Amino acid sequence: MTQRSFLVRAIWFVFVGWWLTPIVVNIAWALNVTVILAPIGIKLINLVPTVLTLQEPRSRRGPGESSVRLEAGDGTTQHSLPVRALYFVFVGWWLSFLWANLAALLAMTIIGLPVAIWLANRLPYVTSLYRFHG
Structure with a gap:
């Protein structure tokens, strides 16, 4: 899917x-x-860049994510699901709350918008160490 035009994304952001x-x-x-609804919460976090500016979601790693560290599409390593789960339990849930709210606050200002977009794009990694590829 192709990215929406800058004008459409700007109008979406403003309104x-x-x-x-x-x-x-x-x-x-x-x-x-x-515990039960966390998968839905993670999906919503992954959609934050789209909600903010209609940025198309990046492709995600498939079901072959069972080894300890996997290659992401850009050649970086992907942490295993157990490592990401432990990180989420001890760090990700509270850090992502602060990170995401800082991004949302900065998004309300024109000056802070570029930083807000940068923060929003990294929110899935801050939440669960999940690296997107593609």
Whole structure:
């Protein structure tokens, strides 16, 4: 799928993205603190860049993610699911809450928008050490 035009993404941000992003971030965080609903929370976190600016989601690693460290599409290594789960339990859930809310706060300002987009794009990694490829 191709990226939407800058004009469409800018209009989305001005009318929807800046106020919807903090809502999605906090719903995702609330879901993440539960065991049963955490997968839905993670999916929402992965959608934060799309909610903010309609940025197309990057492709994700397939089901062959069972080895200790895997190659991501850019040649970097991917942490295993058990390592990512431990990280999430001890660090990811609270750090992603702070990280995402900082991004949402910065997104409300024109000056902070580039940093907010940078933070939002790295939110899945901050949450669970998951590296996107593609």
